[in-house]
Amino acid sequence: MNNKFLFIFTIVLCCMSTSLAIAADLSGKVSPQGLRKADNILVYLTKTPDFSRPPQNEFVMDQNNLTFLPHVLVIPRNGIVSFPNSDKVAHNVFSLSRTKKFNFGSYKPGQSHKVTFDKPGIVELRCDVHAEMIAYILVMKSPYYALTDKKGYFKIDITDLDTGKYYLKTWHEKLKNRKIALDLTQAESKSMTIKLKRGAPGVLYK
């Protein structure tokens, strides 16, 4: 009886050890070819479990001086984004992306609108009357992502992720996506350098 108990205990322990939750950072630097600045590059993990309950945070995509601010906004699935108009002229924010279609129509300085983004993917934002205005909202399936700063540095908090094999992917509007296989077996921080080439950007999730 005791032997049987010991056997079951060992099996359970083995199972636990192969799916231990990691609590570490994944950081590094992205070097993009042919770009003046290395910011706004999305670095994220795929093949991870989806959000069980995405955070209900509210995000802001502002408009000022004929520019969307920020240029790239990364949000979890079901994230709510408000679109205030802090400019001196009316804007008409809209998206005809398959991830989320909406059109606020023309609205004046001081006014605002809100949208919930319930589907993961890329949303290309436009202003109907100002051709130079373009921005992206990237809607993520899981919380393991980060945007690079101006020098290309990024840091992903990978708390509560089981050990296993994942992919680290990148996205930027002017760069080819890159996919790197990652074997996360230990709860230790990893640092890496990623080189990216100019080219057609791909989709976030295949």
Next chain:
Amino acid sequence: MKKTGFCTILLNVALVIIAISLIIPTPALSSRKKNISVITGVVASDFGMVADARVRISGNSSFSLTDKNGRFVLETPSFSSQPLTITAGKDGWFNNSISVWLGSQNANIRLYPIPNKDNQAYRFISPAVCARCHNTLAKYWDKSKMAHTTSNVKVLNMYNGTDATGRNLAGPGFKLDNPDKSGDCTVCHAPSAAATKGGAKDIETALWSPKTEWDGISCDFCHKIRKTVKTNDTPSLFKPVMKRQTPYRGNSIMVFGPYDDVVNPVMSASYSPVFDKGNYCAACHSQVGKTESKTSWDRKKVYTDTEWKNFNIGDDTIIPIQTTYQEWRGWQNSLPADDGNKGKKCQDCHMSWRKEMLPYDNYIIDGNARSMWGVKRDPENIRPHHFDGGTETQLKTALSLEIDGEIQNDILNVKVFITNTNGGHWIPTGDPMRQVMLLVSAADSQGHELKLIKGETLPTWTGVGNKDGGNYSGLPGKVFSKVLKDKQGNINVPFWKADSVDKDTRIRPKTTVTLNFQFKIKNPDDEPVAEAKLIYRPFIKSLARIKKWGIKDIIITTRAW
């Protein structure tokens, strides 16, 4: 019964109390009113009181309309260290103004009607004159295509049958086929010449004339337009109605425009609502022609009944050549009243602010005039004159592209979505020589191209030969364009030879075209990739080669899967 009567009295008392409380302002309301002053007055003329005149404090966004007795009431903030300029304007009348102090009860303004007659012998003013005051405005206009319509080499080459080096008999030419006709090109390409009595009807004559005001679509020509009307006399089916009487008073220049508050000694300005409407642009951004054979063509093969009805260009012996105005109008007509795009017009996009003009300032419209009689305005009410259209900036956001893929055994299914995001007209629009090409490719993980087994390919006329040289014939993809055909069956012919429209695959406003392609995968375990690219080309490749036009394709956008 008594009880009911008592209740009625109580109810009445309550109603009276509520009514009184609504009439007597609360302290908060009255204190708000304390900051507001009221100016009243009348707008009158030699013919009586002027109803429906727009009255405002010069430069303010809000205005009041006069009632049938010409009376108006304006509310203003109750502090001003200077007298206020109150202006009045109405379609058909010269704007006028009066200076008053706050609280004035007799801000009476007199309006004078614009002359009934047009002076066809009028000599238009050169843009150089306008630029003396409106120097920044003129700078942006001068950089625009509007300023160079007469001297546009490609227009002249197509008119004369020459090439960019000046060689004669180089490809098609309107004059080669129609030596005795002018083609009415000047109506839009040198409108000041065409509109002047005894002026040039031939674009070459207009170009080489010493009258510099004939070159381009000038400030004075556009601002002498009173309204546009439908006609059968012009290739566009619309024509501007001009009013030219300058000097009108003293040395003042008579001008029409969208402002009812421009009042100064140099310009006799008149408010004209057409400046803020799409049909102002119709006089040129519309062109039709009779079929060369003067017989009907099968328009149902190309256009839906609704599209044809929206063109409103006549029977099917008429060919729609350039229909930008009709495309916009058809789109607007199709929108429900609560649609966010309802009411959008040409000026909203083609005369909007650009980042290079920031910070927002009146200088963009006034220039030197600011220090003289310029009116300080909200940036919302300023229309920069850059007239962007077909520029790289606009093209790059006019369309969007998305791509999706799916692997089924040894087949890669690629789905491409092309959306006309920012065009209020079909894309490409204007001249039928313009094309947008979609190129689709797929490759295995080693970079080897996959073979297309199902899906459209690009036609021969997109260029046969090396892909790097811009030749895309036979490659997976599609071309979006209007193709004109002559009676011999030749396609992509110049408009004056067209006998029908062969195809019109251009992308309608705010709509998405979805295309499917299938590629063969050699190794079923491989992870193939696919790429889609949208390219804009302003001319047919073979024509550009004959005419020696050095044309660069513009890559609108590229997406990968």
